């Protein structure tokens with residue numbers, strides 16, 4: 001399953017997963033629901049991470065397939081919009097923008113864990129991956145700024161780690177992980193494109209992330225990894 005399936009990363013991940021023979025079914029969910037022609041007949045559904053009832057309904061649809069959930073990727077995220085850009089200074093902190101960042105980047109993903117972790121395959125390798133961001137790393141924060149995005153992704157990382165501890169008590173082969181895709185050309189990143197910045201296409205970043213996911217082992221549960229599989233500081 002891919003949530004955020006109309007985003008740059010989400011659509012690239014969905015397309016590459018659909019091309020793989022090992023998945024019996026690949027489903028995408030996006031805020032507005034995908035037109036069947038864009039995603040293939042098996043991959044249509046609406047899910048807004050700010051609506052718990054839509055998450056619960058998507059989980060009901062997924063469980064009705066009676067297929068074990070092997071790979072769940074959350075590729076939703078919010079950095080700018082609704083009249084706000086990321087803060088350059090504490091002077092720009094706005095409660096509405098911060099609340100929106102936490103709603104999409106932290107609380108919504110926590111609700112995805114609540115409704116979809118119980119569907120994860122009980123036997124064999126199964127992975128629940130959340131798209132986080134390196135700027136959510138507290139240890140790596142040298143530039144400052146981006147208060148709301150940084151804090152909401154740091155909180156997401158804590159939620160991933162906490163869920164990983166609980167998951168390991170229930171099913172030893174399952175893995176819950178936070179991922180950094182690198183800097184990727186997308187609507188989210190486009191206002192910050194700079195000369196000399198190493199920017200990937202979503203397709204290249206998705207291929208690298210799927211390689212990282214393929215290589216994961218149970219010992220990686222609870223980790224925070226970048227697109228090359230390297231551990232990032234919390």
Ligand SMILES: NC(=O)c1ccc[n+]([C@@H]2O[C@H](COP(=O)([O-])OP(=O)(O)OC[C@H]3O[C@@H](n4cnc5c(N)ncnc54)[C@H](OP(=O)(O)O)[C@@H]3O)[C@@H](O)[C@H]2O)c1
Nearest residue numbers: 006007008009031048049076077131133183184186188189
């Ligand atoms: N691009 C980068 O350089 C970069 C770097 C580090 C981390 N990331 C992370 O990677 C992930 C994917 O980002 P991207 O670059 O692919 O950006 P993107 O193309 O803007 O995709 C973000 C997706 O999130 C969805 N979304 C936003 N609010 C939502 C909500 N309430 N419910 C459901 N979906 C919602 C958007 O849906 P709509 O299509 O309906 O608007 C969009 O499809 C994000 O978590 C981002 O923080 C990206």
